[in-house]
Amino acid sequence: MQVLRVSDDRAIAMVDGVEREIGTALVPDVQPGEYVIVHAGFAIQKLSAQEAQETLSMLQLLSEEPLEPR
Amino acid sequence: MKNIPFISAFRDPAPVRGLVARIHEQAKPLAKATFMEVCGTHTMSLYRHGIRSLLPKHVKMLSGPGCPVCVTPHAYLDRAIALSRQPGFVITTFGDMMRVPGSTSSLQRERAKGADIRVVYSTLDAVDMAEREPNRSFVFLGVGFETTSPTIAAAVVSAQHRGIKNFFIASAAKRVAPALDVIVQDERLQLDGLLCPGHVSAILGTSVYEPLANDHGVPCVIAGFEALDVLQGISMLLEQVVDRQAKVQNAYRRAVEPQGNRVALALLDRVFEPVDSTWRGLGSLPASGLRLRSAFRDFDADRFEVEVEPTREPRGCACGDILRGILTPFECKLFGTVCTPDSPQGACMVSSEGTCAAAFRYGQTPAPTS
Numbered sequence: 335m336q337v338l339r340v341s342d343d344r345a346i347a348m349v350d351g352v353e354r355e356i357g358t359a360l361v362p363d364v365q366p367g368e369y370v371i372v373h374a375g376f377a378i379q380k381l382s383a384q385e386a387q388e389t390l391s392m393l394q395l396l397s398e399e400p401l402e403p404r
Numbered sequence: 405m406k407n408i409p410f411i412s413a414f415r416d417p418a419p420v421r422g423l424v425a426r427i428h429e430q431a432k433p434l435a436k437a438t439f440m441e442v443c444g445t446h447t448m449s450l451y452r453h454g455i456r457s458l459l460p461k462h463v464k465m466l467s468g469p470g471c472p473v474c475v476t477p478h479a480y481l482d483r484a485i486a487l488s489r490q491p492g493f494v495i496t497t498f499g500d501m502m503r504v505p506g507s508t509s510s511l512q513r514e515r516a517k518g519a520d521i522r523v524v525y526s527t528l529d530a531v532d533m534a535e536r537e538p539n540r541s542f543v544f545l546g547v548g549f550e551t552t553s554p555t556i557a558a559a560v561v562s563a564q565h566r567g568i569k570n571f572f573i574a575s576a577a578k579r580v581a582p583a584l585d586v587i588v589q590d591e592r593l594q595l596d597g598l599l600c601p602g603h604v605s606a607i608l609g610t611s612v613y614e615p616l617a618n619d620h621g622v623p624c625v626i627a628g629f630e631a632l633d634v635l636q637g638i639s640m641l642l643e644q645v646v647d648r649q650a651k652v653q654n655a656y657r658r659a660v661e662p663q664g665n666r667v668a669l670a671l672l673d674r675v676f677e678p679v680d681s682t683w684r685g686l687g688s689l690p691a692s693g694l695r696l697r698s699a700f701r702d703f704d705a706d707r708f709e710v711e712v713e714p715t716r717e718p719r720g721c722a723c724g725d726i727l728r729g730i731l732t733p734f735e736c737k738l739f740g741t742v743c744t745p746d747s748p749q750g751a752c753m754v755s756s757e758g759t760c761a762a763a764f765r766y767g768q769t770p771a772p773t774s
Contacts, residue, residue, distance in 0.1 A: 343558075343562070344528070354525075356526070357526060357527075357528050357555065357558060359558040359561075359562070359667075359671070360554050360555070360558060360665060360667055360668040360671065361665070361667065362667060369410060371603060371606060371659055373551045373552065373555070373603055374498065374525075374526055374527065374548070374551070374552050374555045375524075375525045375526020375527070375528060375529070375555065376526060376527075376528075376554075376555040376558065378551060378554070378555075378603065378606055378607060378665060378668065379603075379606040379607070379659050379660075379661075379665050381410055381658050381659055382657070382658045382659075383410075383658075385657040385658040386410055386413075386658040388657070389636075389655075389657055389658060390413050390414070390419075393419050393423065393632055393636060394419055394422075396419075396422070396423065396426060396636075396639070397418070397419040397420075397421070397422020397423045397425075397426060398422055
């Protein structure tokens, strides 16, 4: 979910075009525009776009490369 | 705002095909590989994406105890039902608990009979309700692993901060590590590795699995929930097995930091302390549950004395063995006939993270357990 607005210990986040209120007590430094994992109505962790891209690039390579003989 | 492909890219068919081919190649030198997906959300993902059918026949995925509703014993639910029958009491709960059968009733049935039982989206909703209706006692059913328990802790702190005196927690919060410790030592399973939960790990970090790898020699890989995530996790587990290694690896780096979520962990530790706890299927495990610390006793629903009916387990339900990975849903004689999502006999058929619910919904024949 992407965080749109933050106020005190709650925020409005958007997923699939729907706005929902979420608790931010567990990720207090979250900023509008950042992506978070939401569980049971709370942001529990930020998602790292950079790590996501790196994982995808690595998987792309892995899925194309043959295994090295052992 | 730039659209970040957090979900769609991790379902892309091209790399999925590549990874599946790689997994088949990796598994060739092995006689067998048996892994357990610990988390109910992984179970659902494996079924939904049809991943078992893509794996080599001798690579088996067993479903584990990672569905919090499923491992919550009958006695807890019976007590919640008894509380809901008390005048002036309101039960608040996540939706998954509503249809779980207790010994003779369910929360859904009690609500139909007039009990005030409300489904909430988050613990904050439950606190807000209590604040609006100060003359009633609100008991929140605190069921969940370390992904959920920090949100319960946050609610307790919020209630304290706001001076709310009519909000109580009936804690059935569970800790993942003690259950995994039992599972990896179960000789019936002969596990070669654990696919470790993504969101629990976002809170706990990676170190919680180290005793499993270091002391019990079981490879552990933390994975996300999309098709590519799960396949990546399985591929990394196979690599460890082939290399005869046992270590903790993180395949869900976009969400899991090695140290976890420190704010959440601090909050959890401030509000809760470990306590012995009973799991369906696993029995009583030391320090495997969480109860409110004495500083927060005022919020503990254990203070309410209420008569609870004697526990009666459903006859023939294999939920306990299914939670341990010893049986698959298809080996339960109630599955799909007496026990369906419309008329569930056990919790595993109710919860959106339950193994039986996933197996019923997506209906694939799983790898046999023996």
